[in-house]
Amino acid sequence: MVAKMIVHPSIADREAQGLMARDRSEPSAHSGWRPATDRPNPVSLLEEQDATREPDLVPVRHGRMMASPFTFYRGGAKIMAVDLKDTPTAGLDVQLCGDAHLSNFGAFASPERRLLFDVNDFDETLPGPFEYDVKRMAASFTIAGRNNGFSAADARASTIASVTAYREAMAEFAQMRTMDIWYARMDEDTLMNAVRGVVAESEKRGKDTKGKQAKKEKIAAKEARRAAKTAEKNMAKAHTRDSLQALSKLGELVDGRYRIVSQPPIVVPARELAPTYGMSPDDVERTIREQLRAYRATLQDDHRHLLERFEVVDVARKVVGVGSVGTRAFIVLLQGRDADDPLFLQVKEATASVLEAHLPRSRYKQHGERVVRGQRMMQASSDIFLGWTRGVDVQRHFYWRQLRDMKGSAVVEAMSPLGLTFYARTCGWTLARAHARSGDPIAISEYLGDDDAFDRSITDFSERYADQNEQDYEEFVKAIRSGRLEALEGV
Known part of the structure; x- marks a missing residue:
């Protein structure tokens, strides 16, 4: 076995790498995007994915994507991956989320039981050009703003805010010590302090402004206060979302023992899945237990010891998300000391990954391991029970x-323009922090520069891509209306 040679360039060398990257691709080079002349049909790309998915769930996926251009974009990571391959890049790679749209950010508990805000979906994670994630994120804000009925100016403001926050955060990380970057995180206190800061700033502007502008500022301050209350409620709600709360929604007590309630096609217990997979109920149960043993072997010793205190009670197939619908997804109910x-x-x-x-x-x-390794690299703190297995197949x-x-x-x-812009800044900072862990923040920051050329360029790309997404969505809906695709709406 040959030991890997680790190179440690100086700060000056890393800055020079960023400057050379500007020669390969100017920060302003991302504007003016046009679809390739040989661009594949977007409906055909989705059909390719459908071919490997659960046939009875494919219509559910189409129905969820059909709701709006925004939900279509959420499910169309494969389409955008094809479009991104021909876009300019600086040659500065990071661990990519691969599907960094704004709905793939959120809050969850750290092992220390602190609520953190971070990227939270890694199905498409892969090393690659940092611009891919930035473009996927930024375009999602343009599309979300349009979906919310915002003016073009308001949608643009949220988009450019996400990119500016990314660039400015990367500049901060470029000045930080290595371990400080690794431990950087956005917890609930930091997030709520930022929200309160926006409220205070809005109220101050309302007091300091006169005339017609004062009225606008007072309306903005009112929106900020409302957004702060919503954020507080969402944080409080997140604290209640645990396995006990899930049991109240997904479980039923039968003969003194909990089992997962049947809610087809979204939740189908293992006792009803035998015909789907050609397995007897006993075969299904035996398979799950074998899978659990294999999964436990991928955990740290202390986490495995903790998990071994729980026994399997029930299993079900459960549909999740938009883009993931149709891939196999299950939930496993276990219990520790008792049913409570x-x-x-x-x-x-x-x-x-759609990027592969x-x-x-x-x-x-092993793609399960790819997802777990990518998640651990990008997140400030990850679930203690992250692991992977191969299936029976x-x-x-x-x-x-x-x-x-x-x-x-x-x-x-439900966001207002002010709320979406604040959320955009939060996501931009978070994505930069995730990229700084695996990439070179000094080189990337040097490439991005200290002006807004990159911000404006990515915003131009986002608006053009949002236009294309609307055209793709119309073609998708047309395919459903014509009978080419089957859709089950409202599920």
Whole structure:
């Protein structure tokens, strides 16, 4: 075995690398985007994914994507991956989320039981150009703003805020010590202090301004106060979202023992899945226990010891998300000391990243491991029960995690322009922190520069991509109306 040679360039060398990257691709080079002349049909790309998914759930996926151009964008990571492969890049790689749209950020509990805000979806994670994640994130704000009925100026403000926050945060990380970057995080206190800061600033502007502008500032201050109250409620709600709360929603008591309630097609217990997979109930139960043993072997010793205190009670298939619908996903109900000590685990199928057709393949041949390793690299703190397994069909890979561990997410559709812009800054900072852990913040910051050329360029890309997304959405809806695709709405 040959030891890996580790190179430690000086700060000056790293800055020079960032400057050279500007020669390869100017920060302003991302504007003026046009779809490639040989761009694949977006409906065909979705059909390629559908071919490997659960047939009875494919219509559910289409129905969820059909709700709006925003939900279509959420489910269309494969489409955008094709479009991103031809865009300019600076040659500065990081660990990518791979699907960094604004709904893939949220709150969850750290092992120390502190609520953190971070990236929280890694199905498509892979090393690659940092610009891919920035563009996926920024375009999502343009599309969300339009979906909320905002003016073009308000949608643009949230978009550029996300990119500016990314650039400015990366400049901060470039000045930080290595361990300080690793330990940087946004916890609930930091987030709420930032929210209160926006409220105070809005109220001050309202008092200091006169005339017509004063009225606008007072309205903005009122919106800020309302957004702060919503944030506080969401944080409080997240604290209640644990396995015990999940049991009240997903469980039923039968003969003194809990089991997962049947809610097809969203939740289908294992006792009803035998015909779907051609397995008897006993086979299903035996398979789950074998999978659990294999999964436990991927955990740290102390975490494995903790998990071994729980026994399996029931299993069900559970549909989640938008883009993931149709891949195999299950929930496992376990209990500790008694029925009032539940633990829900989620088991999600991990398929090849949508980026792997355009970037070097992952060093991890097992896609479940790829997801877990990428998540641990990008998140400030990760679930103690993250692990992976192969399926009964060894061609299928899965990763495991807690189903609900103080998880919370923003209701983007209910946000005001002020709220969306604040959320954009929060996501921009968070993505920069995630990238700074695996990439070179000094080189990336030097490339981004201290003016707004990159911000404006990415915003221009986002507006053009939002236009394309609307066209793709219309073509998608047309395919459903014509009968080419089947959709089940409202599920």
